[in-house]
Amino acid sequence: MAESETRNHRATWDIQAPPLEPRDRIIAAASRCLAAVGLERTSISAIAREARMSRQTVYNHFETKQEIVQEALTMAASAAAERIIAAARMNTSAAGFVVELCLSALREYSLNPAISPVISFVQGDEVRRRILSPHGLATARHFVEPVLSYVPEREHDLDEMTETLLRFVLSLLTLESGVTRSQDALRSYLHRVLVPALGLEPDPAYDGT
Known part of the structure; x- marks a missing residue:
């Protein structure tokens, strides 16, 4: 009985937050890029790498780098x-x-x-x-x-x-x-x-x- 309760308690703490939606992942990645390398070196490619997605996926959600940067700021x-x-x-x-x-x-x-x-x-x-x-x-x-x-x-x-x-x-x-x-x-x-x-x-x- 005690072992079962321990497993249930551990399972409760092991619950992970749901993953971010792609758009939120892109904005969060852009924010990290801005902090790490600044505005000039923050590109669509850099944001895509940081978000671990393709450039095309980024473009599916945002038309320009400026749009992403404004959201991140x-x-x-x-x-x-x-x-x-x-x-x-x-x-x-x-x-x-x-x-x-x-x-x-x-x-x-x-x-x-x-x-x-x-x-x-x-x-x-x-x-x-x-x-x-x-x-x-x-x-x-x-x-x-x-x-x-x-x-x-x-x-x-x-x-x-x-x-x-x-x-x-x-x-x-x-x-x-x-x-x-x-x-x-x-x-x-x-x-x-x-x-x-x-x-x-x-x-x-x-x-x-």
């Missing part, structure tokens, strides 16, 4: 979003939240090889217009909305705050300067410029260093 960005928001929520003030939100987003998009190729896309005017479209702003609002737990009276300003912060992030991602030379310099800049631009009170915990 979206998947990676969704995973990064939770980390970005979690880091920002550790602050005790609205000012600290928005500064850390911006810093965390810049770190992820600049240093995470799975999503850093996004920078080359956002430099185009058409992509910027889409990001700042009503749909793009509605998506970005998800990141900024937790600020209302600090300043619930600012709910009517949330859309404007979202657009302002998004414009800061886009600018800092694509235009390097002395402000972006270090995390400390960038943090100081955001406290001096972003916080008042959003109409928030200074962070009492920030001493300017």
Whole structure:
């Protein structure tokens, strides 16, 4: 009886997750390729090899490399979003939240090889217009909305705050300067410029260093 129970218990733990659908396998493979070799060296052939399928199978599900890359970046960005928001929520003030939100987003998009190729896309005017479209702003609002737990009276300003912060992030991602030379310099800049631009009170915990 005990041996039978042991076998049943082991069988329960031996259950494996169902295999990914071909389309999901392709997107996951593209994400790994982007992280390993970057955007330029991520090709249909490389994705097919990583997914262990033929190029034709890849083309059966996607027409172009760009289509696959955009899906992979979206998947990676969704995973990064939770980390970005979690880091920002550790602050005790609205000012600290928005500064850390911006810093965390810049770190992820600049240093995470799975999503850093996004920078080359956002430099185009058409992509910027889409990001700042009503749909793009509605998506970005998800990141900024937790600020209302600090300043619930600012709910009517949330859309404007979202657009302002998004414009800061886009600018800092694509235009390097002395402000972006270090995390400390960038943090100081955001406290001096972003916080008042959003109409928030200074962070009492920030001493300017």
